[in-house]
Amino acid sequence: MKKNIIYTLVALALITIVVIRLINNKHTTQNRVYHYNKEKAINVQAISLTFKKVKNDISFPGTFEPNKETRISSDIQGKINSVLVDVGSIVRKGEALIQLDNSLLKLQLQSVEIQIEGLDADVKRYTVLANADAIQGVQLEKSVLGLKSAKVQRATLMEQINKTTIVAPFGGIVTAKLTEEGSFAAPGVPLLQITDISVLKFTVNVSEQELSQFKTNQIYSLYADVYPEALLSGKVIMTGSKANMGNSYPIQFSVNNTTDLKIKSGMFGQVQLKNDNNQQHIIIPASSIVGTNIKPQVYIVKDGKAILQNIIILSRFQNMALISSGLTEGDVIITNGFINLYDGANVLISN
Known part of the structure; x- marks a missing residue:
């Protein structure tokens, strides 16, 4: 116990x-x-807004893509005797690229040619005999049908022989070589890749507010970032009808490359819009925008407090944003000091 x-x-x-x-x-x-003391004022940097004119032309970044690009495969099976091009080769439409072994097909074609020659002689002989009632007409009919069948077989073999020479479907540059001599070709197995960059596609993504600035079949000026001196003309061939993941819409242009094809697929570029608008606008630094692309916001300072304000962005250029509504002249917006900042926080402007 x-x-x-x-x-x-x-x-x-x-x-x-x-x-x-x-x-x-x-x-x-x-x-x-x-x-954290929520009553303590947060040091921020801010600017007072005034109406300004947009002096710079508005530009939108995008990417160049090839007008045509395809991977070429064989329509029939066969051993590859020779590859007539290499990576970087410039080819024309219809130019021979790969030659498959067709020796067996040619032998079969010779055999069929001999059959046709014999059947053609039989038809001629049986025709004379049938007209003289020396033979039954069915013998002539069998010879005629046999001749037709042999001619179809000859045409089939000739088509197969033609397909042993793989040709370029369009003019362009060989950008990938996926086979070598001695390999085996089969339908659906890629052998070469051809890219046509004589005409390029240029795609930009714009917001819904900027979508109305682009019209189908209109011409716009653009350039590659690495060659800003080479101005190009692009015609709008497609305007997006559905927003992508970033809530922006694709605009696609058709662009003729330079004569020396200096603009390559994958390069970055800009499309320029001339600014003919003499009206004044509220323009703010893009870095002052918080929120999302769908719901952009800024912090404005009122009575010593940071207040979240919804805005509508008309367009962006360089590192600035042109505002269509939500802000007016005299508003003070926060441009720096967003750490620990929240809606309704006490702030102290220290520019």
Whole structure:
């Protein structure tokens, strides 16, 4: 009985020690944690808005893509005797690229030619005999049908022989060589890749507010970033009817490359829109915009507090944004100091 009492007292003592230790640890942790004082003003940088004219032409970034690009495969099976081009070769439409082994097909064609020659002689002979009632007409009919069948077989073999020479479906540059002499070609297995960059596609993504600035079949000026001096003309061939993941719409242009084909697929470029608008607008730094592309916002300062304000962006150019609504002249917006900033926070402007 006494042992049970002793065990119980020891257990209670241990539990008490553990509880006290946990409470002390909690107090220590709380004392070490930084407690943010929401009443303390946050130092920010801000600017007062005024109406300005957009002096620069508006540009939109995009990417050049080939007008045509395809991977070429064989229509029939066969051993590759020779590959007539290499990576970087410029080819014309209809030019021979790969030659497959066709020796067996040519032998079969010779055999069929001999059959046709014999059947043609039989038809001529049976025609004379049938007209003289020397043979039954069915013999002539069988010879005529046999001749027709042999001619079809000859045409089939000639088509197969023609397909052993793989030709370029359009003019362009060989951008990938996926086979070598001695390999085996089969339908659906790519052998070469041809890219046509004489005409390029140039695609930009714009917001819904900017979509109306592009009209199908209209001509716009654009250039590659690495060749800003080489101005190109692009015709709008497609305007997106469905927004992508970034809630923007693709605009695609058709562009004639330079004569020396210096613009390559994958290069970045810009399409320029002339600014003929003499009206003044509210223009803010793009870095001051918070929120999302769907719901852009800025912090404006009112009575010493940061207030989130919804805005509508008309267009972006360089590192600036042109605002169509949500802000007016005299508003003070925060441009820097967004750490710990929230709607309704006390702020202290320190420009």
